[in-house]
Amino acid sequence: MDRDMTGRTVVITGASSGIGFEAARQLARQGATVVPVGPSKESSAAIAAELGVGPLAADYTRLAEVRSLAGQLLERCPTIDVLAHNAGAMVPERRITEDGHETSLQINYLAPFLLQSLLHERLSASRTHTVITSSLAHWSGRIRLDDFSFDRRRYSTSAAYSDSKLADLLFTREIARRTPQTGITATAFHPGVVNSSIGTGAAGINHLIYNTRLGGMLMIDNKEGAAPLVHLATVADPHSVNGQYFNRMKADSRTSKQSRSPELAQRLWTRTETMLGLSTNR
Template identity: 45%
Template sequence: MATIVVTGGSSGVGLAAAKQFAARGDEVVLVGRDPRRLAAAVAQVKAAGGGEPAHFRADFERLDEVRALADGLLAAFPRIDVLANNAGGMVGDFRRTVDGFEATVQGNHLAPFLLTSLLRERLRGARVVNTASRAHAQGRPDPGDLTGDARTYNAWRAYGASKAANILFTAEAARRWPDVFSVSFHPGVVRTNFGTGRVTRLFYKYAPFLVTPEKAGELLVWLATAPEADVVNGGYYMGHKLTAPAPHARDAALAATLWDASAKAVGR
């Protein structure tokens, strides 16, 4: 039985994957921000697998809560087999967090970077799966500016840059942490409550060609459990296919610079 930590586990892709892990007999650990949705997710995962999953509440726009989450996980679990960094979202209007960073880059990149770094020793021989997006092509992260500028803020560009950061982090982790197997993936355009603004949310709920959370969850589960011989360490996947991301998201120099800037930003 593997121990699987799923962030963003209270809805969407994360919840769908958590239920599938539970059905396999894995020990599932849910992480979510909203207490009500987290409680509902716990009940669904319990129904899928028979046992009540451990669960932790954390808001990734507060790095102290990420640190507290890491402390809780380290205290509770002597082994973590998979960390699914799935939490993330789009921020409609420019906002800085209490930590001083633009909210999109903190929630989607800096927070999972910090969590993974804090769990690093517990992840030796484990697997990290980072939920990225094809939207990474729309934005390039700037390691020199993680605080953002309200005058030039664009929600989609910021989201794309944060997803490119997920891919760059994955590849750099494979280089720096060879004893941790890291992959990232595009889950498809998933039917969820994703997005900001009424039109975008309606699109992600009702467009006919969208991928179901269950289908996207299956991909996350495959990436988390497939034999290492079948998956490339540091790779980016669309479906079951290793895929080259946009040029800026496979720039090794940018990946290294972003890593160092992120480590400095979060105090690692």
């Protein structure tokens, strides 16, 4: 049975298409006040119009836009009950953003981390449940604190994507470790291999999965991919899933060795704060 979400505010990034779009629709039908965020106001217009709200946007390749988005969310949302970090991308070649970071890392991890940090006081006061879209690809990720942007390593689309999704999972678990002090809970999930626009820039094996007819036959649709996001946004007791990783709808699924290291999660958090010029007192 769907949970009545009346009176609850849900912010979803990556809501202009794919599973974010579908999750926004479903949660609005359950009564939530959904605040959809896309990479541009033009791309967000359709879902915003459907929900009867003004579009919000931030291009995650520009951290200045993430800072602007945080300010707009603080103005619009007195409380945030659920924050879904769902925006993501596969980048076909090594690109360095104007902020000096490899693009996959910035879109998939650094920008969500920055948004979370800038909203921290509001999230803590709201006892927000944070839902983070990770991926089964995290299994092949390797966190290199001294080489985030592939300055020394050979770049590949899949390696950069996998690293960023492993970082998302470690991010989730460090938020969960801090719950007793902050009141903020977090859960990560793998939506499945979804027939959405995320694979547009895929290369190698990921190109075969996302951009061929055979691959399309093996993928799931956006409604099925959105199911874990909707479930986690509506869970009655977020503490019951705090720090967990869902493989689609399977709770507490197995994860890679690096993803289970509390020490690495803490070191990654500190390193990320330094990279983004954030205070380290949270």
